[in-house]
Amino acid sequence: MTTLFDRKQRIAVLGGGPGGYEAALAGAQLGAEVTLVERSGVGGSAVLTDVVPSKTLIATAEAAGAIGGAGELGVQFFARGEGGRAVKPELAVNLAQVNKRVLRLAQEQSDDMREQLIDAGVRIIVGEGRLDGPQRVVVSTGQGKKRTDFDQVDADTVIVAVGASPRELPSAQPDGERILTWTQLYRLDTVPEHIIVVGSGVTGAEFASAYRALGAQVTLVSSRDQVLPGEDADAAQVIETVFRRNGMTVLSKSRADSVVRSADGVVVTLADGRVIEGSHCLMAVGSIPNTAGIGLEDAGVQLTASGHIAVNKVARTSMPSVYAVGDCSDSLPLASVASMQGRTAVYHAMGDAVTPLTLRNVTSNIFTAPEIATVGFSQKQIEEGATRGVVHKLMLETNPRAKMQGVSDGFIKLFAARTSGTVIGGVVVAPRASELILPVALAVEHRLTVDQLARAYSVYPSLSGGITDAARAMHVGRD
Numbered sequence: 001m002t003t004l005f006d007r008k009q010r011i012a013v014l015g016g017g018p019g020g021y022e023a024a025l026a027g028a029q030l031g032a033e034v035t036l037v038e039r040s041g042v043g044g045s046a047v048l049t050d051v052v053p054s055k056t057l058i059a060t061a062e063a064a065g066a067i068g069g070a071g072e073l074g075v076q077f078f079a080r081g082e083g084g085r086a087v088k089p090e091l092a093v094n095l096a097q098v099n100k101r102v103l104r105l106a107q108e109q110s111d112d113m114r115e116q117l118i119d120a121g122v123r124i125i126v127g128e129g130r131l132d133g134p135q136r137v138v139v140s141t142g143q144g145k146k147r148t149d150f151d152q153v154d155a156d157t158v159i160v161a162v163g164a165s166p167r168e169l170p171s172a173q174p175d176g177e178r179i180l181t182w183t184q185l186y187r188l189d190t191v192p193e194h195i196i197v198v199g200s201g202v203t204g205a206e207f208a209s210a211y212r213a214l215g216a217q218v219t220l221v222s223s224r225d226q227v228l229p230g231e232d233a234d235a236a237q238v239i240e241t242v243f244r245r246n247g248m249t250v251l252s253k254s255r256a257d258s259v260v261r262s263a264d265g266v267v268v269t270l271a272d273g274r275v276i277e278g279s280h281c282l283m284a285v286g287s288i289p290n291t292a293g294i295g296l297e298d299a300g301v302q303l304t305a306s307g308h309i310a311v312n313k314v315a316r317t318s319m320p321s322v323y324a325v326g327d328c329s330d331s332l333p334l335a336s337v338a339s340m341q342g343r344t345a346v347y348h349a350m351g352d353a354v355t356p357l358t359l360r361n362v363t364s365n366i367f368t369a370p371e372i373a374t375v376g377f378s379q380k381q382i383e384e385g386a387t388r389g390v391v392h393k394l395m396l397e398t399n400p401r402a403k404m405q406g407v408s409d410g411f412i413k414l415f416a417a418r419t420s421g422t423v424i425g426g427v428v429v430a431p432r433a434s435e436l437i438l439p440v441a442l443a444v445e446h447r448l449t450v451d452q453l454a455r456a457y458s459v460y461p462s463l464s465g466g467i468t469d470a471a472r473a474m475h476v477g478r479d
């Protein structure tokens with residue numbers, strides 16, 4: 001009789017986003033028999049409709065912004081008009097071509113990930129999957145909306161990585177043409193004349209920033225006092241200042257009551273009765289986990305009030321054989337966290353060495369212009385007494401490389417433990433902050449002191465030199 005110890009461990013992964021992909025790859029690398037179930041394509045929404053497409057669009061917006069701002073550096077663009085006279089050309093964005101490239105790159109990334117899984121020996125089933133108990137996944141694999149063919153996958157471990165979808169409001173139903181979710185923006189052929197963005201969180205702020213750089217008139221509807229309410233207050237203030245200076249209309253303390261189509265655009269009615277008319281509206285009011293109707297509760301998996309799957313630091317759920325990773329779990333909704341959860345879940349399930357997730361060490365980034373990158377404790381937590389720390393902020397306008405590049409908005413902020421000087425967090429607001437935050441993240445992860453960080457040789461001149469400058473300013477002499 002064949003026992004568990006005589007055969008490979010069987011892992012079923014439901015969902016092929018960053019978390020599911022990493023889980024499947026890790027399982028195959030450790031010798032497990034892995035089956036991945038995905039309904040839309042490997043990479044999931046993160047690759048096909050969310051992170052990869054949006055950041056590709058933002059890269060185009062950055063290029064448009066760089067061209068538009070080149071005059072400050074003495075670079076001017078002219079064409080020859082009648083009589084050979086110089087005429088300043090207009091910046092034009094071919095959004096149809098941009099979106100075609102966006103979707104092509106997303107599909108290429110998905111195809112690359114699929115090929116890596118197949119090369120690793122992962123079995124991939126395309127279809128709608130659901131749990132049939134804590135150790136079985138049933139997949140409907142027929143064609144079209146009515147799938148009638150079924151496949152059954154028995155497993156020792158099930159990893160749920162079904163992601164999340166844009167939240168929709170009854171009074172502002174997306175139609176894919178004028179009222180849009182962030183997954184539908186890539187259907188547009190031309191830059192919107194006037195796009196109204198409802199929601200000033202990360203998604204709303206990123207797209208508002210991008211579309212303003214692409215030439216659209218943008219109105220950002222924010223229900224809070226300031227954009228990006230969950231972020232460092234100083235960083236949010238920089239972004240809002242830049243938004244307004246660039247011609248964006250920011251409506252603070254404003255809540256959208258309804259969004260409806262008009263003859264040639266949209267009408268947004270605010271809770272205080274004000275009416276805003278535009279050509280398009282982007283609804284960026286959060287997301288909901290894709291956990292309904294997939295058999296979780298019947299399998300004994302505990303959900304939170306919001307519908308997320310409750311997990312511990314190794315991504316395990318209330319059922320020992322079921323793990324959950326990514327945006328469907330109650331962890332941080334970041335692709336990097338999902339990937340780490342996926343690997344951690346597999347390592348734990350297969351008895352390999354595992355390091356539980358420490359969410360305080362997670363680095364996050366907001367791809368506005370400038371970007372905001374953060375890691376570790378926040379200034380708010382320090383001020384509220386969650387930890388004893390000191391804060392130092394170095395304005396980017398004092399950095400020589402920033403001056404050369406014409407960069408005046410942003411700063412580098414470090415947080416250190418009051419007694420030991422250990423780096424416990426940081427914020428970078430700058431172009432490519434997503435790249436600049438890594439030294440701070442390493443310092444937080446490895447508990448380096450500000451003196452140890454300051455002793456690293458940074459290039460002169462460089463934006464990263466601002467990090468060592470800030471660390472040096474926090475040195476406390478020994479008695």
